[in-house]
Every structure is written in C-alpha cells, then in structure tokens.
Amino acid sequence: MDKNVRKLRSKDxxxxxxxxxxxxxxxx
Incomplete structure (x- = not known):
C-alpha cells in the first residue's frame, strides 16, 4: 500500500x- 501512496503523492x-x-x- 505504501508504494501506491508514494506514486499518488509523487504526482503532486x-x-x-x-x-x-x-x-x-x-x-x-
């Protein structure tokens, strides 16, 4: 789950x- 969160936050x-x-x- 942490990796998915990082990908979403990286866009911002x-x-x-x-x-x-x-x-x-x-x-x-």
Whole structure:
C-alpha cells in the first residue's frame, strides 16, 4: 500500500522529489 501512496503523492510533488521517491522504492 505504501508504494501506491508514494506514486499518488509523487504526482503532486516536484519531479525532482518524484525521482528521489522512485530511488527510495528501489532501495526498499
């Protein structure tokens, strides 16, 4: 569920932070 929430929130956040969240998801 956390991954889905991150994807939804990433759309509202700057693309720079979106790529950071994507990198964190890969680490997790």
């Amino acid at each position: 956040i700057n693309p720079c932070i979106e790529s950071l969240n994507y990198g964190i998801s890969l680490i997790d």
